[in-house]
Amino acid sequence: MSASESLIQVLYVGDDSGDSNKTGDTLERADSRLEVETATSVTEGLDRLASEDIDSIVSGYDLSGQNGIEFLETVREEYLELPFILYTDKGSEEVASAAISAGATEYFRKDTETEQHAKVANCIRNAVGEYRARRAEESSERQLPRVYERITDGFFAVNSDWEYTYVNEEGSDLVDRSKADLLGTTVWDAFPELVGTPFEEALRTAMEAKTQTSTQEYYPAYERWYDVTIYPATDGVSIYFRDVTDRKERERRFQLERNRFRALFENLGEPVVEVVFDDETPRIKRVNDAFVDAFGIGEDHYGESLDAAIVPDGDETAAQINGQAKAGNQVEREVYRGSTDVHPYLFRSAPFIGPENRQRGHGIYIDISERKQQEQELERQNERLEQFTNMVTHDLRNPLNVAQGRLELLHDESENEHLDAIARAHERMEALISDLLTLAHEGQEASDLESVKLAMVAEDCWQTVATAEATLNIDSEQSVRADRSRLRQLLENLIRNAVEHSGEETTVTVSDLEDGFYVADDGPGIPEDDRERVFNPGYSTTGDGTGFGLMIVQDICKAHGWEVTVTENEGGGARFDITGTEFADC
Incomplete structure (x- = not known):
């Protein structure tokens, strides 16, 4: 049995149980879809109505406690639309008129003919069908607002006069207008800026052509993008819309980045x-x-x-x-x-x-073809440099060692004044060879870094450099991250340079800077015009200097990522500033 053919629950209220049962049986035989329950008093009937799901009431006129009209009035106090049929063998036109006025669905006089029972049954079926349809529609109408409030889209219902009949909370928020402000107002009065826009075209098409329309446009009045879908309804249109400004902005940025990337790709x-x-x-x-x-x-x-x-x-x-x-x-x-x-x-x-x-x-x-060629050329140069250093080590130092040994023998055998000059020349040759070997290996980046106490290294250097009557003043508490042996070589060259150019009684100072340290002396200093040339190879103002000492200092600084500059010391003399160092804890 389909939903439209489901059983109909009928309550028959009469004044006699035998008569009630007989009437109930008669109605059930007239239509198999009727299922009739009986009550023999008004009180029992009301109790049944309150506790059971009744689709229709059929009532006699003479009842226990009330007559049929009075019972109808009692029922209508709570059940305004429940089908109620007065079916009695007693009555008149006056009773029938009173029943209809009191809200009866229909009035029938009882007789013994089967045709009359069929009419009553048919009336019950039709009345219940309409009653159920109204209840379903009312239930649907009650449910719709809850549905509209749950959806994430804004929703407007607009009638054929373009008046707002429903506005959900999301819709109110999206347009920043209260429901009270919109309900009963026409679309064009509420939003005059819509006129002449694609939104107006979509609304009028849906209303007049009774067809679904959609549009996604920028609304200048609110400076927002809206995605709108409009459905035709029985008496107007239903409008679903959402704010897509953030999405459009993401799309715009994505397209911009895509265009930029495409331009980068191509160019x-x-x-x-x-x-x-x-x-x-x-x-x-x-x-x-x-x-x-x-x-x-x-x-x-x-x-x-x-x-x-x-x-x-x-x-x-x-x-x-x-x-x-x-x-x-x-x-x-x-x-x-x-x-x-x-x-x-x-x-x-x-x-x-x-x-x-x-x-x-x-x-x-x-x-990287050019870089590879440079690397190969550098490799060849390094090979030649290695050959050169080997030559210096063996082919120059060996004859020098022989010459120095023979000179010592001559010193033992003779007191010739020229022997001291030869010894000094040998020492200069030894210094040149040492400096050349140092320069040959200085191009490498400093990698064996450790925390080194500057004062301790300076003190050690002072012990190994020929300083005559010079004085060392150390005013440093810092430790630097450095290659210890190369830092020592740097300080030895600066101390030696200070003593050689400032006199045997000079004072050499090693002290801290904010981002490094300096080595200074109190000698004659370096003329400002010469300060940029002191790091050039071969530069020396003494006759027996190699001219490579300060160049070695500069190379060591570069290997550490430091910078060395020369300036005038306070009170006179030269000062070499080493900056860009990284301080460390010992």
Whole structure:
């Protein structure tokens, strides 16, 4: 049995149980969909009505406690629309009129004919059908506001006169207008700025053509973007809308960034390729002009394997790079690539996830051919330098050692005044050789760094440098991060330079600066015009100086990332400032 043919619960109220049962049976035989329960008094009938789900009441006129009209009036106090049929064998036109006036659904006189029972049954069925339909509609109307308030969209109901008949809370918030302000007001009075906009066109199309319309537009009055869908209704339109300003702003920024990236992609001076991974194979999606120039690979190769296009035979780096890039990892390594001529490149990958959640990536190829040539040339120079230092060590020092040994023998055998001059020349040669060897190895970056107490290293240097009657003044509490042996070499050269140029009784000061330290003396100082030249190779103002000491100081500073400058000491003399140091705890 369908929902429309479901059983109808009927309550028959009479004054006699036998008569009630008989009437109930008669009605059930007249229509099998009726299920009749009986009550023999008004009190029992009201109790049944309160406790059971009754679809219709059929009542006699003469009842226990009240007559049928009075019972009807009692029922109508609480059940305004419940079908109520007065079915009695007693009555008159006056009774019938009173029953209808009191709210009876219908009035029937009893008789013995089957046709009359069928009329009553048919009346019950029709009345209950209408009653159920009204209840369903009322229930739906009660439910709709709750539905409208739960949805995340704004919702307006507008009648055919363009008046707002319903506004949900979200809709009120989205337009910053209260429900009371909108209800009963026309769309055009509430929002005159809509006139002449795509919103007006969509509203009028939905209202007049009775068709669904949608639009997404900017509303200048509110400086917001709205996504609006309008559905035709029985008496007007239903409007669903949402604020999409944030989404549009994200889309705008995304498009802007996309355009910027596309411009960068196209105009970048280095070769760039975008690939999409097909299993383990990177396939060419697009390339920039620099890539076409470098590899001769353009649009006619889109969709082809990148490896097949530019990876030399036997190269094993491609598979490793592909595995890392497909896993979403950034890669940077040197590779050799080319479609015809193979060149060295620094390859950098930038993986990303594309449409359909497929792994993609950008590959940037920086030609390092020139750098590789420079590295090879530097390697050759280093080899020649190594040969030179070996030559200095063995081919120059060995004869010098022989000459010094023979000179000592001559000293034992003779008192010739020229022997001291020869000894000084030998010492100068030894100093030159030492400085040259130092310079040959000074180009390397300082790597063996540790925390070094500046005062202790300065004190040690003073003990090993020939200082005659000079005085050392140490005013330092700092420790610096440095290569200990190279820092000592720096201080030895500065102390030796101070003593040699300032006299045997000079005072040498080692003290702290805010971002480093300095070595100063109280001698004649260095003329301002000469201060930039003191670090040049061979610069010396003494006859027996090598001219490499301060150059070595500058190289040691560069190896540490420091800076050395020369200035005038307070009270006279030269001061060498070493700045950019990193202080450390011992």
